[in-house]
Amino acid sequence: MAVSKSPAFLSQLRSTLGRIAYNASGFNKYGLMHDDVLYETPDVQEAIRRLPTKLVDERNYRILRALQYSGLKKYLPRNEWTKYEEDVRYLQPYLEEVIRERKEKEAWEKMF
Amino acid sequence: MASKFLSTQTVKATRGFAVQTAAKPAATEFSPIPREPVKTTTLSNGIVVASIETNAPLSRVGIAFKAGTRNEPARKEGLVHLLRMTSSLSNKQSTQFSLTRIINQAGAALTCTSGREHVLYSVDATRQHIDAVLSKLADAATQQAFKPWELADNMHKIKLDLAAVQPQTQVIELLHKAAFRTGLANSLFCPPHLVGKHTSDSLQSFVAANLRSDNAAVVGVGISHDRLVAYAQSLALNPGKPVSLIPSKVNAGEVRVDTNSPLAYVAVATAGASLADTKSMVTFALLQRTLGTGIPVKYGSGAGSKLNQAVLGSGAVSALNLNYSDAGLFGFIAAAPAADAGKVVSAAAKVLRTASVNDSQLSRAKAQLKADLLMTQENTGALLEELSLQTLLNRASTSADLLSTIDKVSAAEVNAVASKLASAKFAMASVGNLSNVPFVDEL
Numbered sequence: 001m002a003v004s005k006s007p008a009f010l011s012q013l014r015s016t017l018g019r020i021a022y023n024a025s026g027f028n029k030y031g032l033m034h035d036d037v038l039y040e041t042p043d044v045q046e047a048i049r050r051l052p053t054k055l056v057d058e059r060n061y062r063i064l065r066a067l068q069y070s071g072l073k074k075y076l077p078r079n080e081w082t083k084y085e086e087d088v089r090y091l092q093p094y095l096e097e098v099i100r101e102r103k104e105k106e107a108w109e110k111m112f
Numbered sequence: 113m114a115s116k117f118l119s120t121q122t123v124k125a126t127r128g129f130a131v132q133t134a135a136k137p138a139a140t141e142f143s144p145i146p147r148e149p150v151k152t153t154t155l156s157n158g159i160v161v162a163s164i165e166t167n168a169p170l171s172r173v174g175i176a177f178k179a180g181t182r183n184e185p186a187r188k189e190g191l192v193h194l195l196r197m198t199s200s201l202s203n204k205q206s207t208q209f210s211l212t213r214i215i216n217q218a219g220a221a222l223t224c225t226s227g228r229e230h231v232l233y234s235v236d237a238t239r240q241h242i243d244a245v246l247s248k249l250a251d252a253a254t255q256q257a258f259k260p261w262e263l264a265d266n267m268h269k270i271k272l273d274l275a276a277v278q279p280q281t282q283v284i285e286l287l288h289k290a291a292f293r294t295g296l297a298n299s300l301f302c303p304p305h306l307v308g309k310h311t312s313d314s315l316q317s318f319v320a321a322n323l324r325s326d327n328a329a330v331v332g333v334g335i336s337h338d339r340l341v342a343y344a345q346s347l348a349l350n351p352g353k354p355v356s357l358i359p360s361k362v363n364a365g366e367v368r369v370d371t372n373s374p375l376a377y378v379a380v381a382t383a384g385a386s387l388a389d390t391k392s393m394v395t396f397a398l399l400q401r402t403l404g405t406g407i408p409v410k411y412g413s414g415a416g417s418k419l420n421q422a423v424l425g426s427g428a429v430s431a432l433n434l435n436y437s438d439a440g441l442f443g444f445i446a447a448a449p450a451a452d453a454g455k456v457v458s459a460a461a462k463v464l465r466t467a468s469v470n471d472s473q474l475s476r477a478k479a480q481l482k483a484d485l486l487m488t489q490e491n492t493g494a495l496l497e498e499l500s501l502q503t504l505l506n507r508a509s510t511s512a513d514l515l516s517t518i519d520k521v522s523a524a525e526v527n528a529v530a531s532k533l534a535s536a537k538f539a540m541a542s543v544g545n546l547s548n549v550p551f552v553d554e555l
Contacts, residue, residue, distance in 0.1 A: 049261065050260075050261040101209065104207060104209060104210055105209055108210075
């Protein structure tokens, strides 16, 4: 019984902690998403290059708006903050593919 | 054994002819094992497997589809050119990087060729390595992904292909445009105004509609038939609904493209033989040989060629004979300096209008045609493509059949075909400096 309950309990705990960490990180107050504030490593740059135009436009809009509000030393109105549930990891599929391709290349290079 | 062979080579190089004969290896060492006949099997999902075991150390395998530029929808011309270009890019199973490396590692070559009525993905490798690359061939031919960023990154290859199109190729493409108007008129090359306009989705829907198991053939040269049948069964191809194509009709018409060139290239043609009619195809091919297909003797004057005799060195003329599943083109292609182009084209058109053969000309044409046919089969690359076309388009198959058909054609039959050219309406295309090139209604 206890065993069958624990995964549900753990995932609830995980999402609660995730929400606290997400709100504490602060970028959501500028209307940004998690994937908007990644360090632009070569992998991330390549993933951004592969994004469909619509997603790139939306990303650029969010970043421009955040810079504007940051310059004004203001946050967005509270109802426009990105919510934890509404954050989409739009870059992850592309990023995973880029990393997979890089690792494949590195594995080949090791053989020679 | 290897070292013995190497030493023989060295002796040959240094000691001259006497030693060469002495060191000749025993006949058994190199005695060729004869080719086996073509074997054909049809699978339950419609894939036709055809193979020739040549017993040679090199294996070639191809996956061919009866779909070519003819199947391209309007405003989507050039999709097949993109299929050629994307054959070595990432697919659903492997990345471009691993595909390239694995092919290289096996010393193999993966190619995609296409025509107006077929697409052929093929791979060739030594017998020892063919198994390693067959799965890559299957991925390239059946698991296309068309990643949008890879399409964009590689678009320069299409531009390079277009920049490298020779005028003699361009004039044949334009001739199809003038003669067929739709369907077979589509060029093998992407039209310049559509470069970069094709999306990943349009490529995927073309592939889904046209690369199906019921119009596919798996062909092999130098591989056992059982091995190839097992391979064909493992392919992830599904049968689908056959695409209805507009029947081809040869029309009169003209396309002229002026370019900054000192030469004029002209192609003129009328209706020829379709692949459906083997006898007529052979008759037209014999007529083509009597009119002349280039100069068979190096630095010769092309004395056997009626077209060459007519233009007397002012330009180069060759008879043209193209066959498709439901239509054909017969005529000539000429290249000449701008000043002589008018004279050359008029003289060549006159030869076409008044063509006739006698028995000695016909027997020479038969010998040339047979030699050309057999020579094609010597080159296993050409043989693979030939085998796929035979399988897909029901082109007359075995060489023995074809050779006996050639023997049966009489001069009267060739003349009957030739006499129709006297009143035929021509389609014409020309590229280059066209200041002296006559218009089609003046021929």
